Amino acid sequence: MVIPEGQFVLKTVKNTGGKMSANRxxxxxxxxxxxxxxxxxFLLCLFFPSRVQESVRKREGECDQCGxxxxxxxxxxxxxxxxxxxxxxxxxxxxxxxxxxxxxxxxDLDDVNRQCTYSFPNKNPAEGREQLIVPVWRTGKNEx
Numbered sequence: 001m002v003i004p005e006g007q008f009v010l011k012t013v014k015n016t017g018g019k020m021s022a023n024r025x026x027x028x029x030x031x032x033x034x035x036x037x038x039x040x041x042f043l044l045c046l047f048f049p050s051r052v053q054e055s056v057r058k059r060e061g062e063c064d065q066c067g068x069x070x071x072x073x074x075x076x077x078x079x080x081x082x083x084x085x086x087x088x089x090x091x092x093x094x095x096x097x098x099x100x101x102x103x104x105x106x107x108d109l110d111d112v113n114r115q116c117t118y119s120f121p122n123k124n125p126a127e128g129r130e131q132l133i134v135p136v137w138r139t140g141k142n143e144x
Contacts, residue, residue: 034072037111041104045097052097055104061118065091068112069102 045052067086070076078089088095103109103118 041098059118064117068115
């Protein structure tokens, strides 16, 4: 397979000497992580819709159409921006399941730097109830 030598590739090699800077590496890592999340959401919606519905029931808040989820890796072609206001052209007609169910969990909110108006309740199981403490082994003190 022959890879065409474009201006971008030559420029990158010339500027960095073939090495990736720390900032560029972090940016590539961030994009890869967000892309992984996008694929994860798509596959969950496709193969595990009951799990997705359960997750959607757990979230709190409402969508204010900020557009943060539409710009995770690439900007969605149905997203229209009017200054600071964004609008989805297919919001009320035909949104894909991955769009309708965003965010599925806290990881998705991390992908948009917590700009989304949705939230998830605290998962601390000890909160609001007493913990049962069970001794693992017996000693002379707790036998009586």
